[in-house]
Amino acid sequence: MARYGMLINTKKCVGCFACRVACQMANGLQSDESFIHFKEEETGVYPNVHAEVVPVQCMHCENAPCQQVCPTHATYTTDSGVVLVDENKCIGCKYCMAACPYGVRIAIKETGVIEKCRFCWDGSEVGNPPRCVNTCISGARVFGDLDDPNSDISQEIAATNARPLASHLTDAKIYYVR
Template sequence: MPRYGMVIDLTKCVGCNACTVACQMEWGLESYEHWIRVLSSEDGIYPAVTRRFLPVQCMHCERPTCVSVCPTGASYKRRDGLVLIDQDRCIGCKYCMVGCPYQARIFNKKIGVPEKCRFCVHRIAKGVTPACVMACPVEARTFGDISDPASEVSRLIIQRKAAQLRPDLGNVPNIYYIR
């Protein structure tokens, strides 16, 4: 059984939001619905200034808070690593939105259910890479099987010392960042 994960190379990211929009197009989201948010920050004093970008989305955690706080079992973890939401079981209580330390979920008022990145579950089932990975113009994103030591994601995690965002929170995310 694979364990799907992603590596995002922050040394390549230019903050163009192509991932954000590709995700919106893939899932037919409204213009204001962002499953991927690209945060930016600035460090230093002129002229030694650096601007950094940080794309944040559902981390498909190994120990997902959203799943443990869900009162109905609507949020669930699949054996291949994906964290998904069963819309028919969701009562729209938003516990998961509050529980997610990465603020990855947004509320869809039209159907009364929180939504988030689904690792393009329909695409990866066909062996096609997620839309954000395909859209990235600088190839900062790599998707693959973290449990396979020969995979590209595993190689990047080891060789480029890719790290999880805020590992101290204990959620064990499956998205790793190269900084």
């Protein structure tokens, strides 16, 4: 079984927001609803400074905190490791929003369901690849099977020494080059 993950190379990301717009189109989101959030990070002291744009979305954590607290089992994980929301079970209690350390779960205004990135899950499989990956103008995103050592993503993680954003918080499946 595959275990899907994504790599985001912030050194290639130009912060154009194309991934977010593509995601909104693909997932039927309003312009003020988005699964991809952008963090701007500045580090260092002048003149040795470093600025980066970090696109953040659902990290599809192993033992996801949002899934653990979800009282209705609306949030669940597929066999392929994708964390999904069953919109017919969600009551909109927002416990998942509170529990998510990355703050990437959002309320859909029309339904009140608390949604998030689903790797463009179409009902039975992930997007191949998800729209944000397809759209990225600089090839900053790589998607694939983390368990397959020959997959593009596994090769890229090894080559760039990519890591999850905060391994002390959760065991995430989105890897970052920073």
